[in-house]
Amino acid sequence: MELLAFGKTGWGDELFYATLMTIAVSVTAMLVGFVFALIFTPLKLSKYKLLNLIGNFYTTVIRGVPELLVIYLFFFGGSGAIMYVASIFGYYEYIEINAFITGSLAIGIISGAYSTEVFRGAIQSIDKGQFEAAKVLGVSKFAQFYKIILPQMLRLAIPNLSNVWQITLKDTSLISVTGLVEIMRQSYIAAGSTRDPLFFYSFAAVLYLLLTYLSMKLINRLEVKYSRGY
């Protein structure tokens, strides 16, 4: 237990901050994923073949390629791409992107592909009559989406989004390869300097279990909230 002490003698505070970092990356990635889902869901549902193709390309490629490979692409390619763009504007210095930004962007794009599929499924399972009724009543497109479609969609999407959240949370462990100090990286450092990998990796597993358990509890509450009236 001394190993987990807070302060200079143990790894307690380091692991605590690492856990916060994991939560921060997961939440950011999930939000980035929502932005991507917001862009690509309409593309997948569009009437136009070309837009469909773009939407399908995104979800198929991201869901068919290992997460680690995507992270390597961002880790090695990220600063190169930024520097290329900067060189167009006449800036030739070396630019290094923050590991947090690279990580949450990479995981966010992955999480976005799963969210897109969830939203698409949820919208498609809303009764056609709902759209028609809104139209007949003269509800504006904007109000139709925010007041009629979105609330119904969320109820259907929440159970699946909770799966996406679990996947995203676990995927953040992969960012440790880029050097961002989250649970996995901190355990790696601690295991290296104390030569006690069994303890620290098991403790990391417990932290992840705790996070998944607590988020499940929280999501269940949301589910109850959005299922009012059913």
Added chain:
Amino acid sequence: MDFDLMITSFPKLLSATVITLKLLSVSLIIGMFFGLFFAILRMNKNIFINKFAYGYSYVFRGTPLLVQIFIIYFGLGQIEYLRSTFLWVILKEPYWCAIIAFTLNTGAYTSEILRSAFQTIKPGIIEAGKSLGISNKIVFYKIQIPIAIRQSLPAYGNEIILMMKGTSLASTVTLMDLTGVAKYIISTTFKPIEVFIVAGGIYLFMTFLIHNLIKYLEKKYSFQ
């Protein structure tokens, strides 16, 4: 775009794919037995056996695969006692450590898939078997298991694809699988996009094959 690099790295990546496929097939086959075993334990009326099987699947589904690999590869080697037993022959090899981790992981997911498949079997089918005087054992092996396997095909197809992507983590314990070699080429040439296109293309092709194989099996074994 460096097309020469793409062409020269293709054979290297393709030969690394063999390791990826080996890891995948070995862990899927052993994992299938684990999954079936734990799914049967989950249906046991004894609360301890039941909870044990639930705990197994909960822990392995609730933690990242990377943690599981690291515990087995870096963690287990720390136990002095293990080093003196014959198990050490297996546990010192990253290849077998990765396979153990993948097997336990896919076993946990497979047990969940099979359990829900067993639950969807209509009781009428089992009752029909019993009323025809077929013994419980034969009802289970000849009726329940085949139906459950058919029911779980779509979900299991997803699991195969997830596991195929999971094998990329073997590269973190020094194995040169498809992702491992891709990372090596990227870090020596600093051309991530070209390598990503080739390696990602190989992964996508495998996803495509698995997807179609499962679709074919679903059609072949459909009830209609």
